[in-house]
Amino acid sequence: MYREEQLKALLAGRRILIAGYGREGMSAERxxxxxxxxxxxxxxxxxxxxxxxDQEGQWHNDWPFDMVVKSPGIPTFHIPHSTFHLTSLTxxxxxxxGDLTIGVTGTKGKSTTASLIHHxxxxxxxxxxxxxxxxxxLDDIQEDSIVVAELSCHQLENIHRGxxxxxxxxxxxxxxxxxxxxxxxxxxxxxxxxxxxxxDHFFYCTDNEELRLLVEELKSQRVEESKSHPYSIxxxxxxxxxLLDACPLxxxxxxxxxxxxxxxxxxxxxxxxxxFSIPLSTFHGLRHRMEKVGVYQGxxxxxxxxxxxxxxxxxxxxALGRVDTLILGGFDRGIxxxxxxxxxxxxxxxNLVFVGQAGRRIYKELSTFNFQxxxxxxxxxTKIVPWCASVTPQGGVVLLSPAAASYDAFKNFExxxxxxxxxxxxx
Numbered sequence: 001m002y003r004e005e006q007l008k009a010l011l012a013g014r015r016i017l018i019a020g021y022g023r024e025g026m027s028a029e030r031x032x033x034x035x036x037x038x039x040x041x042x043x044x045x046x047x048x049x050x051x052x053x054d055q056e057g058q059w060h061n062d063w064p065f066d067m068v069v070k071s072p073g074i075p076t077f078h079i080p081h082s083t084f085h086l087t088s089l090t091x092x093x094x095x096x097x098g099d100l101t102i103g104v105t106g107t108k109g110k111s112t113t114a115s116l117i118h119h120x121x122x123x124x125x126x127x128x129x130x131x132x133x134x135x136x137x138l139d140d141i142q143e144d145s146i147v148v149a150e151l152s153c154h155q156l157e158n159i160h161r162g163x164x165x166x167x168x169x170x171x172x173x174x175x176x177x178x179x180x181x182x183x184x185x186x187x188x189x190x191x192x193x194x195x196x197x198x199x200d201h202f203f204y205c206t207d208n209e210e211l212r213l214l215v216e217e218l219k220s221q222r223v224e225e226s227k228s229h230p231y232s233i234x235x236x237x238x239x240x241x242x243l244l245d246a247c248p249l250x251x252x253x254x255x256x257x258x259x260x261x262x263x264x265x266x267x268x269x270x271x272x273x274x275x276f277s278i279p280l281s282t283f284h285g286l287r288h289r290m291e292k293v294g295v296y297q298g299x300x301x302x303x304x305x306x307x308x309x310x311x312x313x314x315x316x317x318x319a320l321g322r323v324d325t326l327i328l329g330g331f332d333r334g335i336x337x338x339x340x341x342x343x344x345x346x347x348x349x350x351n352l353v354f355v356g357q358a359g360r361r362i363y364k365e366l367s368t369f370n371f372q373x374x375x376x377x378x379x380x381x382t383k384i385v386p387w388c389a390s391v392t393p394q395g396g397v398v399l400l401s402p403a404a405a406s407y408d409a410f411k412n413f414e415x416x417x418x419x420x421x422x423x424x425x426x427x
Contacts, residue, residue, distance in 0.1 A: 006096045011092075017043075019071060019074050022073060031135045068084055069087055089155075091161075106167075112289055118148040120280070121146055125146070129152040130150040166202045173185075193215070242274075253315045287414070287417065297389055302399045304316045304399060313328065326399050328362050330355055351376075352375050385420065
């Protein structure tokens, strides 16, 4: 294992608690047991309000540990971390392999952008929030490796070293149930740039007002010797315009993601950006992200289940141009739906489905405006899909772009999207 001794030095001789036992927690335990045989390592399957539950189901209020390795799903404010070193799998990974890493984050677009950068850099290793724990790729890393890591806010909030190349795509209200306020969420994301070192590179999109203002506000906190690369889809060269014409992904937001992916690839390989025109043209996106399910009964169906915030739903409708039936809602995390309501007021869609508590809240806000649309308030997709098929005209478009999380009814957005597809195929 490349740099095994450096990683071992971070873990040896400590009493360790792994907080959270999902995919990352299990990966962390496997590595600790392997690198430090006989390590004093305990697993907490659950953490809440300053206490933790062991694998036997017993709750504990004491924290007799030197280090807590926090999994992404555990909110930091539930851990009283004043008496021990609080870290995470991502933090440990970046402390050892940060100089080999391209990190990608943002409220929306990070999976697509990370996957696209990986696609443009043959031989690179893709891992992180995309579903592959960073510790699971350690045996694949060599001296000349490039790791492309999709990083969530939860993975970034406790890091001590940022990736060599950092990409921050955008900031919108999200995950407010994990943070005390919106600024807490934004600052978690900003760690990707704030914790960089001399010689590192930070790409951020100035088209996103929230992000542009925050970067300006925190400019003095960045290491002076690191380089900033602001980018805008409205400020591109003729060469880049031709390049983006090759992008098969729909929507202005995806053109922006493709722009930064190509700029990063050009920086890393030191090749002209035009080099990536053909590789870009062969990238066809990810599942549940503006994915065309097919044409059934004369109606075109799109699965954008990844859409969990208003900005994502707005971008999807704009990208398609024509949407006759839109499915909105799910788990309500208290996000401000005013931008979506204002958008629908100015761009009315004939048929609207409202799902879950978030959907009901959107419906209530929309009902204050005096315009006509057909509505269906329903939580069961076995009923939603047939209703959409019955009201959508021949040649029309049905779009699932919920602008809400799925946790009230599904394990995650992938399961929601798969179930949506299954109901369509039953038509």
